[in-house]
Amino acid sequence: MNKKKGTLYIVPTPIGNLTDITYRAISVLKKIDIIAAENINHTKILIRNYKIIKNIISVNKHNERTKSKKLIIQLQEGKNIALVSNAGTPTINDPGYYLINYCHQFEIKIVPLPGPCAAITALSASGLSNNKFCYEGFIPSKNIIRKKLLNNLKKETRTIIFYETSNRIISSMRDITQELGADRQIVLAKELTKKWELIQRNTSINILSWLENNKCNIRGEITIITSGFQEKKINILPKTVLNALQILQSKLSLKEAIHITAKLYKISKNLLYSHITSKK
Template sequence: MSAASAGTLYVVATPIGNLQDITRRALEVLKQVDWIAAEDTRHTRQLLAHYGISRPLISLHEHNEASRAEQLLVRLQNGECGALVSDAGTPLISDPGATLVRRLRDAGIHVRAVPGPSALIAALSIAGLPTDRFAFEGFLPPKAGARQRVLESLKGMAHTLVFYEAPHRLLASLEAMQAVWGADHAAVVVRELTKRFESVQGETLGEVLAYFAAHPDEVRGECVILLGPDEPRSASPALDPAVVLGDLLEKGISAKVAAQLASRWLGLRRNAAYKLAQSLKKA
């Protein structure tokens, strides 16, 4: 890689669990910049030590981002180059950094992406739900009333919904989702991505809620909740079930989830939809 450019901020994605999930370009950038702005300097120092990198660290979190942005702007205008990292994954995705990037771009500073890990994309890639259209909703409000209002506003969306959730709020969020969409709604919970105990649980909200209620020892680590598409507002009863199921199966969705979606969209019996999906899959 060529030397890091003066007056440039590099937004660098870092591992979400497995420390080997970092690009060669990211390591080169982190070695060459004048400083690294980090959400938690202690956390980032461990990553840098693992790769034998020693660079000045500057804290940048939600409580000091506005003032820190002005300080870093001056340093970049004076010809320095820096990197922005979060605790894990891609900065700005439910992490600090948006205020800094906006301020720098407004001032004409070059901001360059050094892409890499993202829990959002990693979870979508292994959940088995539709990925042609999806919406990332980030973290739900911690208070029950506000959380319920947000979920109610999302009902009826004809695409996959993705949420981040802390372990101590996982059960409450799943219960709230079940109250809105029902126990049979397609859902998957992905935990501990890229780590030793990575897990993918569930087919429906009822199943994942029952599982984690029965296994409280597994309610730990950062979680990604994915909800399957809701019934399209313009769904037509004239749609051919075989065509609908065939399209879903071609997208890599399991026969069970495809049958659940088709039964809601077309008013089919789930057992009949599942048998049809199995026969199409074999064919």
């Protein structure tokens, strides 16, 4: 008779505030046999807080392939395992990809639990369009690759979510401002759920300026959310308006010509100014 296989539980953990863990996550961590953790010492802080004593095995980006093969054997032998990362939902920019793929290959049951995720937490508070968005993970550390990625995303119409570290945030924001535009709406969320939580929304140029003037307050992992690309609307003025503006311009100053044309045709002066400057 074949022995019953174990189950792999994907268990999200708090991204800062330890009380953000769910009752179900605690229940699962108490009943499983092994915890597969990104960092053993980090996970010990969490489970000690909830009086959980378990065997913890390190599964990180350096040993993920080999450790996943060993864990699959234990799952096949009937052991139940919880996969956790340092913070948030496992496999989202964290180890777990290989283990989960092996589980699918060997028909091991996978049970994902809902829970914390910095990207979604920040998005919910961004005030930017969130019915369609794309997640790009950590922004590349190398300047050339980073600029190439941002340039490729220039015309992306969906809201874009990035992760970034405190030591690279200013360099990345400079490139975002340059490649996506100084007027792009940005939400910067740092230290989410912690005592020093901060959520800033402004144009990219103003966010960059704030960062450059507050270097001492930048710490921890940061979520950057940028609004999607929007085509600038080109307002086509009627020919009669353009003819009148041209005639008035030949006799009066630009300011006076625009003022009179706007009054005659009940058109915004800004629209007329935009038309003139776009022709230069």
